[in-house]
Amino acid sequence: MNRLNALAAGCLLTLCSSTLLAGEDASCQKVRIGVVGWTDVVATTAVAAELLEGLGYSTSQTQASQQIIFAGIQKQQIDVFLGYWKPIMDDNIKPFLARGAVRVAPEPSLNDAIAVLAVPSYSAEAGLKTFADIARFKEQLDGKIYGIEAGSGANTAIQKMIDSNQFGLGGFKLIESSEAAMLTAVSRAVKNNKPVLFFGWKPHPMNIQMPITYLTGSEDVFGPNDGAATVSTVTAPDYAQRCPNAERLLSGLRFTSAQEAELMQPIMAREAPDQVARAWLKANPEVVQRWLAGVTSFDGKSGADSVFASLK
Numbered sequence: 214m215n216r217l218n219a220l221a222a223g224c225l226l227t228l229c230s231s232t233l234l235a236g237e238d239a240s241c242q243k244v245r246i247g248v249v250g251w252t253d254v255v256a257t258t259a260v261a262a263e264l265l266e267g268l269g270y271s272t273s274q275t276q277a278s279q280q281i282i283f284a285g286i287q288k289q290q291i292d293v294f295l296g297y298w299k300p301i302m303d304d305n306i307k308p309f310l311a312r313g314a315v316r317v318a319p320e321p322s323l324n325d326a327i328a329v330l331a332v333p334s335y336s337a338e339a340g341l342k343t344f345a346d347i348a349r350f351k352e353q354l355d356g357k358i359y360g361i362e363a364g365s366g367a368n369t370a371i372q373k374m375i376d377s378n379q380f381g382l383g384g385f386k387l388i389e390s391s392e393a394a395m396l397t398a399v400s401r402a403v404k405n406n407k408p409v410l411f412f413g414w415k416p417h418p419m420n421i422q423m424p425i426t427y428l429t430g431s432e433d434v435f436g437p438n439d440g441a442a443t444v445s446t447v448t449a450p451d452y453a454q455r456c457p458n459a460e461r462l463l464s465g466l467r468f469t470s471a472q473e474a475e476l477m478q479p480i481m482a483r484e485a486p487d488q489v490a491r492a493w494l495k496a497n498p499e500v501v502q503r504w505l506a507g508v509t510s511f512d513g514k515s516g517a518d519s520v521f522a523s524l525k
Contacts, residue, residue: 241456242511244272247282247294250362251392253416253444254296256476257322259486261295261463263494264504267523269511270459278364279305286449287314292456293463294447298414300436301328301366306447316450318464321443323416325470328367329440330358330428331413333403337426341408344430348381350408356385359398359411363389367412370434379434399423414442416470418478444468462508462516472500495524 244265248258262272275282275291279302285291287309297306297317309315332341341350358375360368368389374382388398395411396419402409403423413425429439436442446464453460479489494501501520508516 237456237458237511241459242270244270244456244459245290245292246272246274247285247291248274248276249279249282249296249365250276251296252418252477252480253414253473255486256473256480256490257295257444257466257468259480259490260476260494261293261466263487263490263524264462264501264520265459267520268458268462268508268516269519278362279366280364283309283315283447286447287312289449292449292452292459295322295444295463295466297445297447298326298328298366299443299445301370301442303366303436304369305364305366313450315447316452318446318448320464320467321445322466323444323468323470323473326415326442326444327427327440328412328414328442329431329435330371330410331425332408332410332428333399334424334426335406336408336410339408341410342426342428344380344428344432344434347385347410347428350410351384353408354385354410357388357410358382358385359388359390359395359409361390361392361395361412367435371412374434379432414440416468416473416477418474418481421474421478458509458511462504465506465508466504472497491524494520 246258246262248254258274262274265272275285277285282291282294283306286294306315310317330344336350340346347354358371360371362368368387371387374380375385375387390398399409399411399419400423413419413427419425427440431439446466448460448463453464476489476493480486498521502517505516505520510516510519
């Protein structure tokens with residue numbers, strides 16, 4: 214009898230261990246990801262999706278504005294967002310944080326970002342170096358400041374400066390557009406050696422493709438330290454409890470600006486993000502191994518073995 218009890222207990226322990234290894238409900242197998250149309254977020258999302266699928270998850274992506282993504286997480290329609298730029302998105306995420314509707318990962322996925330107004334370096338050499346200099350160049354700039362998509366935190370900050378006449382910008386006009394359209398306008402100006410004022414950020418290939426100078430003296434309009442920023446992952450508040458393995462991977466991703474720029478360049482050259490991500494992961498096995506520490510496949514097997522097998 215004791216031997217039977219011991220055998221039964223052993224079987225139960227094995228069953229429980231298997232369940233713990235998998236560690237997640239079947240509903241966790243599909244990971245719904247929100248994406249803003251910024252190339253860096255597109256790139257890191259593609260990397261995360263390739264890893265998740267290599268682990269036996271399925272993924273779907275919804276491209277939308279920041280506010281819609283945060284609302285989607287609140288409504289349990291989206292599970293994760295890998296593109297919370299702090300502080301430029303703070304105003305948009307603040308009400309959701311106040312309601313406890315979203316959770317920000319404890320550690321950023323990117324620490325060395327910057328997001329602030331910028332000019333071509335030849336404009337800086339001509340004297341447009343700080344926010345206080347902008348008004349003097351109004352005529353040369355055609356009274357325009359090129360922003361990004363409507364509803365973004367960056368555009369909100371720019372419009373506030375214009376509305377309050379901060380730095381004497383009351384007569385300027387914010388030009389809202391997609392990232393691609395903004396970069397096209399800036400590239401056209403650079404090609405003709407004309408002054409242009411725009412919202413710039415790093416990581417982004419624009420920092421390699423054009424001579425850029427970020428303006429100083431912003432008086433914390435774009436956060437402290439003249440636009441110094443971090444990027445973090447956002448999930449539903451209970452996602453870590455419901456789907457601990459997937460959350461462990463997603464919140465543990467760490468990038469450098471150089472790595473993201475490397476991913477972004479071929480995507481901006483019209484290569485498919487999933488193919489770019491796959492090639493990059495194959496070329497950086499030591500990074501993949503580090504990210505997968507403590508992560509299993511969905512069915513509880515070695516996460517690293519599963520992903521590397523999927524990349525062959």
